[in-house]
Amino acid sequence: MHVVSSGGKGKIECYHRILYRDLITQVRFSSLSHFKRELGKFDRRYNCRKKHQILE
DSSP states (O other), X not given: OOOOOOOOTTHHHHHHHHHIIXXXXXXXXXXXXXXHHHHHHXXXXXXXXXXXXXXX
């Protein structure tokens, strides 16, 4: 897991909540490798979104 954060309590919990909401409940995975690919895509989107929030 590669989470960009500027500190603060609950960042891992927040990541897991968003991961569950935006990926796990939305995609039916056909294999472990499919899950890993989708998780990589999710991490890139999540990190990009977090970087933009920090800059605002």
